[in-house]
Amino acid sequence: MSSHAYDYVDGNAAAGELAKIFTMDVTVAAGQCANCGATRRFAEAHLYMQCPGVVARCADCEQVLLRLVSIPDRVLLDLSGMTYLSFDTSQFQENNQ
Amino acid sequence: MWHLGKVIALHDETATTRTITLEVPGWPGHIAGQHVDVRLTAADGYSAARSYSIASAPNVDGRIELTIERLPDGEVSPYLTQELTVGDPLELRGPLGGWFVWRTNQTEAIQLIAGGSGIVPLMAMIRSRALAGNTAPFRLLYSVREPAAVFYRDELQALSRQDSAESVTYAYTRAAPKNWPRPPGRIDAALIESAAWPSSLGPTCYVCGQTSFVESAAGLLIASGHSPDKIRTERFGPTGDRK
Amino acid sequence: MAIISRGFSGRRSATDEKLPPGQYVTTGFPVLSAGPTPHVPLDQWEFTIDDGANVMLRWDWKSFQDLPAEKFTVDIHCVTRWSKFGTTWEGVSLDTLFADVKTDASHALVRSYGGYTTNLPLNDLLNKQAWIAFKFEGEDLAAEHGGPARLLVPHLYLWKSAKWVHGITLMKKDEPGFWERLGYHNYGDPWREQRYWSD
Numbered sequence: 001m002s003s004h005a006y007d008y009v010d011g012n013a014a015a016g017e018l019a020k021i022f023t024m025d026v027t028v029a030a031g032q033c034a035n036c037g038a039t040r041r042f043a044e045a046h047l048y049m050q051c052p053g054v055v056a057r058c059a060d061c062e063q064v065l066l067r068l069v070s071i072p073d074r075v076l077l078d079l080s081g082m083t084y085l086s087f088d089t090s091q092f093q094e095n096n097q
Numbered sequence: 098m099w100h101l102g103k104v105i106a107l108h109d110e111t112a113t114t115r116t117i118t119l120e121v122p123g124w125p126g127h128i129a130g131q132h133v134d135v136r137l138t139a140a141d142g143y144s145a146a147r148s149y150s151i152a153s154a155p156n157v158d159g160r161i162e163l164t165i166e167r168l169p170d171g172e173v174s175p176y177l178t179q180e181l182t183v184g185d186p187l188e189l190r191g192p193l194g195g196w197f198v199w200r201t202n203q204t205e206a207i208q209l210i211a212g213g214s215g216i217v218p219l220m221a222m223i224r225s226r227a228l229a230g231n232t233a234p235f236r237l238l239y240s241v242r243e244p245a246a247v248f249y250r251d252e253l254q255a256l257s258r259q260d261s262a263e264s265v266t267y268a269y270t271r272a273a274p275k276n277w278p279r280p281p282g283r284i285d286a287a288l289i290e291s292a293a294w295p296s297s298l299g300p301t302c303y304v305c306g307q308t309s310f311v312e313s314a315a316g317l318l319i320a321s322g323h324s325p326d327k328i329r330t331e332r333f334g335p336t337g338d339r340k
Numbered sequence: 341m342a343i344i345s346r347g348f349s350g351r352r353s354a355t356d357e358k359l360p361p362g363q364y365v366t367t368g369f370p371v372l373s374a375g376p377t378p379h380v381p382l383d384q385w386e387f388t389i390d391d392g393a394n395v396m397l398r399w400d401w402k403s404f405q406d407l408p409a410e411k412f413t414v415d416i417h418c419v420t421r422w423s424k425f426g427t428t429w430e431g432v433s434l435d436t437l438f439a440d441v442k443t444d445a446s447h448a449l450v451r452s453y454g455g456y457t458t459n460l461p462l463n464d465l466l467n468k469q470a471w472i473a474f475k476f477e478g479e480d481l482a483a484e485h486g487g488p489a490r491l492l493v494p495h496l497y498l499w500k501s502a503k504w505v506h507g508i509t510l511m512k513k514d515e516p517g518f519w520e521r522l523g524y525h526n527y528g529d530p531w532r533e534q535r536y537w538s539d
Contacts, residue, residue, distance in 0.1 A: 006307070006308040006309040006312065006335065007308075007335065007371070007373055007376070007377065007484075008308060008332070008376070009308060009332045009333065009334050010308075010330065010331065010332045011196075012132070012193075012194045012196060012197055012331050012332075013148055013332075015132070015193035015194045016098075016134040016146075016148065016190050016191070016193050019098055019190070019193065020098075025194070025195040025196075027193075027194050027195060027196045028195040028196045041196055042196075043194070043196035043197060043329075043330075044330070046376075048373055048374050048375055049334075050370070050371065050372045050373055051372045051373055051374040052372070052374075052419055052420060052499060052519055052524060053374075053519070053522065053523070055374045055375065057375060057376075062375065062376055063455075064375070064455075067522055069519075069522050069523040069524070071523050071535070071536040071537070071538070072536070072538070073538050074523070074538075076522045076523040078521075078522050101343065136342065137345040137348045137350075138342040138343065138344055138345050138348070139344070139345070139348050139349045139350055140344055140349075143349070143350055143352070143364075143421075144342060145350055170368070172350055172351045176345070176347070176348050180346075180347045180348070181345075185345075185346060186343050186345075187345075188342060188343060188345075
């Protein structure tokens, strides 16, 4: 049995790889798709992790949001599919006061 | 981010599923729903990594539990469920993921929907609630192939017996126990109607399982009036390796 | 520094046959995808060769099936380290498709349904080195493996063998494709282990 329509997981699964670069949790960030304008939590992105790298696609239009490739001496990140990523820092500000 | 845990106990949940208890020095604690990435390395340097939800509730004793289902064509799960033994080290990265979590300061009604091994992070939430003495009303709809495939049955039964604010409904998809009121079948609109919190209560819903299950269950919740904003999902990969 | 997991060897099996460096042999056929599987109805399928400005040649499924095809057996090597020996296919040689093409282009950008691209020197597509394959092991190529038709260039890593192939754009100047732009080697010879930019 294989369900071709469901060969993705979601943004949650990329948390470990993204933590190599981002100090904040990307899965809770809101992001806007540069192609269709949909704004969603990154955790809801369709994630393809079986290919050479990690490819996150918009849950609405399936265009690529983000790509990450880990090779022996570097990590490469392509964010060109997102207009922005937005991180809530209000909890950190409280700690700084 | 990488921790070195040590296996201190093993417990079989079903014929193909094992819970591994790990002692993890320096474990920073976690929130129910989070996962770890486990990495195995062969003697020649070849390595494979997989993500597993943490099954245990957040606590302060530096121990976590992972419940792992052996996939027929898996590369990592057969090793973890059959070869790994007490005393072995295990590398893990985490805790990871801050979206699919339930925090002990949440007070709203919670609807949990599990498909197969998707029960694991939801069990962490149920255990977290019990340990914290949180009284938010919890309902669990647990879809599983057959009775022998249920994880944590005794514990779920004990918890719902002790706590009237918590209930479990099983949905058997292939084979049900004798005299089961509902014939085997997937979760459908009627079951959501009868077993899940009504959307008017505004519960936060957590749906976890294989992608196809999650898409279907989340769709049913939305169709019955739950707002997509109140539905959190975690999708596991398809069963077995793709051939 | 990773610790060794006692008794773990992964899915690899021993082989006497010659493997490119860093590869292991598999008896399965893993499906690796960067996106949803496109489903292209045969009555809408087409394959084109263009020069960036004009379409030079176009085939629909019927005219494509009318071309002389050949059966061939090759070993394939994926950058994720699995290799599969003796895979059998049926397809149309790129030599056949390019028979009437006159061009001074040096490179090709292969384009797939769904948006995937990969680049390679035009010479690597010709001289019996590449096919547009539509059958695998005697059966119609499954969608998850690139059907109805995919490129097959077995002397390079399999990411160059674009699934769901849609067309080829001829280029006078090389331009990197989907993975080549993000760390993957521009050429990709498994025998020289050209996996990444630094190789």
